[in-house]
Amino acid sequence: xxxxxxxxxxxxxxxxxxxxxxxxxxxxxxxxxxxxxxxxxxxxxxxxxxxxxxxxxxxxxxxxxxxxxxxxxxxxxxxxxxxxxxxxxxxxxxxxxxxxxxxxxxxxxxxxxxxxxxxxxxxxxxxxxxxxxxxxxxxxxxxxxxxxxxxxxxxxxxxxxxxxxxxxxxxxxxxxxxxxxxxxxxxxxxxxxxxxxxxxxxxxxxxxxxxxxxxxxxxxxxxxxxxxxxxxxxxxxxxxxxxxxxxxxxxxxxxxxxxxxxxxxxxxxxxxxxxxxxxxxxxxxxxxxxxxxxxxxxxxx
Amino acid sequence: xxxxxxxxxxxxxxxxxxxxxxxxxxxxxxxxxxxxxxxxxxxxxxxxxxxxxxxxxxxxxxxxxxxxxxxxxxxxxxxxxxxxxxxxxxxxxxxxxxxxxxxxxxxxxxxxxxxxxxxxxxxxxxxxxxxxxxxxxxxxxxxxxxxxxxxxxxxxxxxxxxxxxxxxxxxxxxxxxxxxxxxxxxxxxxxxxxxxxxxxxxxxxxxxxxxxxxxxxxxxxxxxxxxxxxxxxxxxxxxxxxxxxxxxxxxxxxxxxxxxxxxxxxxxxxxxxxxxxxxxxxxxxxxxxxxxxxxxxxxxxxxxxxxxxxxxxxxxxxxxxxxxxxxxxxxxxxxxxxxxxxxxxxxxxxxxxxxxxxxxxxxx
Numbered sequence: 001x002x003x004x005x006x007x008x009x010x011x012x013x014x015x016x017x018x019x020x021x022x023x024x025x026x027x028x029x030x031x032x033x034x035x036x037x038x039x040x041x042x043x044x045x046x047x048x049x050x051x052x053x054x055x056x057x058x059x060x061x062x063x064x065x066x067x068x069x070x071x072x073x074x075x076x077x078x079x080x081x082x083x084x085x086x087x088x089x090x091x092x093x094x095x096x097x098x099x100x101x102x103x104x105x106x107x108x109x110x111x112x113x114x115x116x117x118x119x120x121x122x123x124x125x126x127x128x129x130x131x132x133x134x135x136x137x138x139x140x141x142x143x144x145x146x147x148x149x150x151x152x153x154x155x156x157x158x159x160x161x162x163x164x165x166x167x168x169x170x171x172x173x174x175x176x177x178x179x180x181x182x183x184x185x186x187x188x189x190x191x192x193x194x195x196x197x198x199x200x201x202x203x204x205x206x207x208x209x210x211x212x213x214x215x216x217x218x219x220x221x222x223x224x225x226x227x228x229x230x231x232x233x234x235x236x237x238x239x240x241x242x243x244x245x246x247x248x249x250x251x252x253x254x255x256x257x258x259x260x261x262x263x264x265x266x267x268x269x270x271x272x273x274x275x276x277x278x279x280x281x282x283x284x285x286x287x288x289x290x291x292x293x294x295x296x297x298x299x300x301x
Numbered sequence: 302x303x304x305x306x307x308x309x310x311x312x313x314x315x316x317x318x319x320x321x322x323x324x325x326x327x328x329x330x331x332x333x334x335x336x337x338x339x340x341x342x343x344x345x346x347x348x349x350x351x352x353x354x355x356x357x358x359x360x361x362x363x364x365x366x367x368x369x370x371x372x373x374x375x376x377x378x379x380x381x382x383x384x385x386x387x388x389x390x391x392x393x394x395x396x397x398x399x400x401x402x403x404x405x406x407x408x409x410x411x412x413x414x415x416x417x418x419x420x421x422x423x424x425x426x427x428x429x430x431x432x433x434x435x436x437x438x439x440x441x442x443x444x445x446x447x448x449x450x451x452x453x454x455x456x457x458x459x460x461x462x463x464x465x466x467x468x469x470x471x472x473x474x475x476x477x478x479x480x481x482x483x484x485x486x487x488x489x490x491x492x493x494x495x496x497x498x499x500x501x502x503x504x505x506x507x508x509x510x511x512x513x514x515x516x517x518x519x520x521x522x523x524x525x526x527x528x529x530x531x532x533x534x535x536x537x538x539x540x541x542x543x544x545x546x547x548x549x550x551x552x553x554x555x556x557x558x559x560x561x562x563x564x565x566x567x568x569x570x571x572x573x574x575x576x577x578x579x580x581x582x583x584x585x586x587x588x589x590x591x592x593x594x595x596x597x598x599x600x601x602x603x604x605x606x607x608x609x610x611x612x613x614x615x616x617x618x619x620x621x622x623x624x625x626x627x628x629x630x631x632x633x634x635x636x637x638x639x640x641x642x643x644x645x646x647x648x649x650x651x652x653x654x655x656x657x658x659x660x661x662x663x664x665x
Binding site: 191 | 375381382384385386389392405461
């Protein structure tokens with residue numbers, strides 16, 4: 001449409017609208033900054049305390065920068081802190097957690113992906129009922145099933161073993177992961193599946209050749225959920241892992257709650273930060289993927 | 302009987318209590334281009350999915366090339382299918398998309414290359430073979446989707462609204478291409494659409510469907526000119542047929558349809574079995590069979606009318622007029638201009654109109 005050119009007197013509105021800082025915007029930023037400070041303050045205190053020596057900690061001044069930076073507490077937490085009678089620090093716990101988390105994550109995601117795929121595309125009679133039953137599992141409080149599980153695992157002979165705890169984590173991850181994958185696959189066009197069937201591909205061929213390559217984003221979300229969830233687990237680890245496979249969280253608890261001698265706050269703080277490091281790194285590295293994947297899964301509920 | 306390509310016998314499909322297809326019978330000749338046309342929810346896509354083997358039928362049989370395929374897997378039916386959403390495998394290149402079915406079937410590499418090359422040649426997509434689907438335009442994607450059916454050397458092509466996602470210009474271009482492809486390959490093709498232009502231009506025969514039942518199965522001209530019932534008449538044509546509700550009267554042995562005091566003589570109407578005087582009827586006249594100020598061979602009139610709206614459409618124009626208080630569309634040549642409130646006289650080309658029984662809605 002040919003409109004008359006506006007007079008270039010300078011006051012006429014033209015081009016992009018100038019941005020103004022409105023009071024609402026200031027309010028939003030103020031709220032965000034205050035919230036950020038509120039949540040990072042404990043981390044700050046932990047970090048500072050872990051770098052201080054015990055005499056300095058006793059002086060108080062929780063928020064102050066250490067007068068003399070010392071990494072002794074970190075070394076001790078990792079290498080020589082005592083958990084009960086053993087004095088090997090968190091090191092064995094860290095490797096135990098890795099040994100539990102990695103296989104559990106892989107196993108649960110593989111099964112959940114197949115579950116979600118079958119529930120979305122190969123609808124069988126009662127598949128919705130089956131899915132509902134599976135989801136129901138997400139609402140069962142863990143404490144209720146612990147005792148029956150102990151007995152069942154003992155009877156099978158996998159109680160207090162590494163395979164036992166791996167299977168347990170895989171089972172308890174199943175409802176939420178299946179939901180995640182089912183919703184993701186449900187958002188893919190059905191025509192894609194039909195086209196593959198016309199092309200002659202079967203259940204596994206469609207899964208491996210077509211569906212799996214498309215589900216990278218949602219798989220990353222699943223990895224994040226599982227790694228952080230299993231790494232942070234304390235209850236199952238302390239009950240089902242067995243003495244030889246105690247995960248990091250259990251060891252951390254043992255270090256922190258030791259009642260003999262003086263409380264070494266700097267060692268406790270260092271140990272806590274070390275234990276929380278893995279989930280923190282996972283969140284920071286993959287935050288973008290996480291939001292994207294959750295949003296993708298949420299399109300069709 | 303031997304040149305029947307696809308044969309559907311007493312086919313029914315129910316989802317729970319909802320009956321989508323009701324004992325349908327249909328025979329499609331070798332090399333025929335059949336279009337299934339109907340509004341959404343009429344069961345046309347469902348029928349196509351049944352033929353493809355993507356839906357299990359509730360009752361009846363499907364034969365393809367003389368073989369009963371009712372219980373066969375889609376891949377064993379000798380069919381290729383093109384979807385509305387293209388359904389290209391997004392993480393595979395065009396070449397891999399084309400060859401997927403062949404690789405799954407375990408075909409030897411040289412043969413696969415040969416077939417992909419030939420299909421790409423026919424569809425002129427050779428320069429695109431290494432691209433991913435996201436890098437293609439809508440038209441190119443649809444071509445690849447057709448290619449996927451082509452490489453598999455199938456007897457029957459199934460199209461599920463393949464052009465609905467394209468813009469108008471591309472749609473008409475690809476329509477011509479599909480017609481050319483059919484002329485070149487002379488495979489049997491079954492094509493589902495809700496677009497009547499596609500149906501009329503492409504089809505050897507059109508099956509107009511409603512509520513899971515084929516209303517009329519005929520060549521496009523017959524469907525357009527002699528619709529068997531009110532639904533087909535109203536569905537085909539744009540703007541749609543004008544319907545005048547009236548009653549048949551008789552004066553001195555000559556029958557007329559009386560419509561709001563206007564008497565339209567129907568002596569020259571080629572009725573099937575004659576029309577009883579006193580029947581309540583609907584006279585259906587397409588916009589092009591009503592003339593303004595123009596007496597022709599076989600027209601009746603004049604009838605007084607008033608111009609309401611004038612719509613120039615390029616190649617021709619549509620004039621909306623009021624005849625006896627009823628709004629009626631008339632197609633006129635592009636050069637003519639009319640102004641609102643203008644008084645005009647109209648003529649009906651009775652041999653070309655359709656008359657339906659108002660009660661049964663069937664053609665008389």
